[in-house]
Each structure stands twice: as structure tokens, then as C-alpha cells.
Amino acid sequence: MFAEGSVSIFMISLILYTASCQVANKVSLCSVDTNMDVSFTKGKSAILERPLSRPKTEVSLSAFAFLFSEMVQYCQNRVYSVSELQARLADMGQSVGASLLDVLVLREKNGKRETKVLNILLFIKVNVWKALFGKEADKLEQANDDDKTYYIIEKEPLVNAFISVPKENSTLNCAAFTAGIVEAILTHSGFPAKVTAHWHKGTTLMIKFDEAVIAREKQLDGR
């Protein structure tokens, strides 16, 4: 009963989402402002007129490395523990993931959103990874003993390439930032999950889906 309710709500939100994309598109194409929501028309933003194609400028990897390491240091100066530091990095990752999701769905999936767990995970492994890091993630695995848990494994993640972890903080994994990105993308796609970064086979991002996600998935499979 509960699961069925949540599925239909999910479907409705999908429809609403596509509808809102179309509205946004129309606004940007012809700038009509009659009867439109105020937020769409406010300040005739030039950003709405811009195409969503990949940016042409090529920022160097070094530039990113410098920025990221400075970010880590900034966070480090404001926390008392490794877990707090990772939480802060994950927070910033969430804001990246949330901004990235819509643009990728529109650009690479033509506005179509995934409804199945495996598809959304593949979307992350392939599309999201290519957009962020220029390559697919190394591996995607499911836990043997738990249908809620999946792993994205990256032998040498880009964000860790320039960070040497001090011995006294050996559990620190700055891929917590990437975990935040993945968590935001899953959650905003309607697959609420917790994602954490661990030192295992390089770096492993552990994805634990909410019970409701798996229950919904089983119901979809049953049809």
C-alpha cells in the first residue's frame, strides 16, 4: 500500500519536472512573460537565453587541483575532527551535484529521467563521471549480502591525486566531496541514498539506498 503510493507520487513528480523544463525552454526561446511564474520572468536573465552545450574553455587540471586543495585547507581550519571535515566536503559536493544533475539530464538524456536503480547508477558511472572527470568510473558493484548497497570504485580518483593524507589522519578521504556529488544526484533524481567514501581498492564510494527505493524497485520489476 505504502509502496504503491510512493511510486505514483514519484511518477507525478517526473511529469511535473518535464513540464517545468518545457516552460523554461519556452521562456528562453521567446521571452514571453504573460501568465508565467514570476521566478521565470524576473530580471530578464541572460542566463536563460544561453545554450546548455558543454563549455568551450578548457580549464587545466592544475587549476582545479589548486582550488580543491585550498578548499580542503579552508575546511580543515574550521573543524575539529576528520568526520566533520568530510561532512563539510560532502556538503560542498552536494551543491555541485545538485547543479549538475539538471544540465546533464537535459544535455545527455534529452530530458528523460531514469526510474530504475541500475539505470541511474549507470548514468552516474558513465555520464556524470565523464562530465566531471573526463572518464567513466572504474567499477560499479553490488554488495553480495545486501540489495540496498552498491559500490562505485575508483582506483585513483582525481580529487585525491594531489592530496597527501597525513599519517595521523589516515582515515581522511577527500573523495567525500565526490560522495556528496553522487548523493545529491541520487537524492534529487528520486533515489534517496547515503553515500560515503572509503579507502578500499583505491577509493570506494559506498551507496546505501533508502528501504523505500528498493521496495519501489521490486514493485516495478513485478509488473
Next chain:
Amino acid sequence: YVRPQGGAQDFKKWGNSELFTLTYGALVTQLCKDYENDEEVNKQLDKMGYNIGVRLIEDFLARSSVGRCHDFRETADVIAKVAFKMYLGITPSVTNWSPAGDEFSLILESNPLVDFVELPDNHSTLIYSNLLCGVLRGALEMVQMAVDVRFAQDTLRGDNVTEIRMKFIKRIEENLPAGDE
């Protein structure tokens, strides 16, 4: 900080500005949460930029094999045509020289830091890209040049172009550590 392994090739391979732009956005958003007003955020961005600049100069000299600059005009050209191109993939134009030749402007046609960025009304005094000023100041200080760097115009704030104004202040004399003669 460990230099990326594989050197120049890895450096070029990535060629993607989206992660960089979004990450910078996340950082500025975080600073706006952590500090009470825009001035404090501007200051913090400048400080972080300075820290980056201090370390970036070594990376820059190693990769670019640019030699010593003979005057401020040459420095301006190297910053615009080599450094900006190398790290941000853009080449600003160098203009508006002061008669004394100690002050010039970098005009940025595009700025990867502000792709798809809009400033909300309650952050009208935020200098969003202020990190760049800090980077330039920090990097030049490491080659014994004290400069003043600030944003004169910014497209984010409604100006037609983005203009960074740089003023040469003085040559920093190398101080030998005390007792080391």
C-alpha cells in the same frame, strides 16, 4: 601538495571547466554561509587566492619555462598570454596602460569562474571572482613584485566587460634570514 604524476600530459588531458566552475561556486556559497557580510567573503576569497598564488608560481615557472621579465609590460604579457591561457584556457587582453607604465588592465572576454552564475540581490557587494586577485598578488609576490590587484568592472554586476586592474607598487628586496650572512 603533490605534483600530479605524469607531468605535462596529465595536465592537458582533463580539459574540462564544468567541475571547476561548479566547485568554485560551491566554495563561494559556503563562504557566504560562514561569513556575515560580503566584505568578509571578499577578503577570505582574496586570502585563499593568495595562498594558491604563492604555490602556483613554482608550478607555473616549471611548466612554462618562462624566464625573468625585464619590465612590467613583459610581466603583463606573460600573465595574460601564458598564465591565464595555461590555467583557465582564456587569453585576456592587456590595455589601459597608465602613462607611467606602472598600471594596466586585463580585460576578460569570458571568465570560466562565472559560467551560469547570477548574483542574488542581497549579495550586491560580493566580488565573486576575487580569488583571481589573490592568486595574481600571491604569485607576483613570490617573484619579488608587490602589486595591487582589484576588480574594476565585472559582468556579474552589470558591467559590459570584466576588468582586472593591476598596479605595480614596488620591488621587494630579498631579505636574507637573520643570522645567515
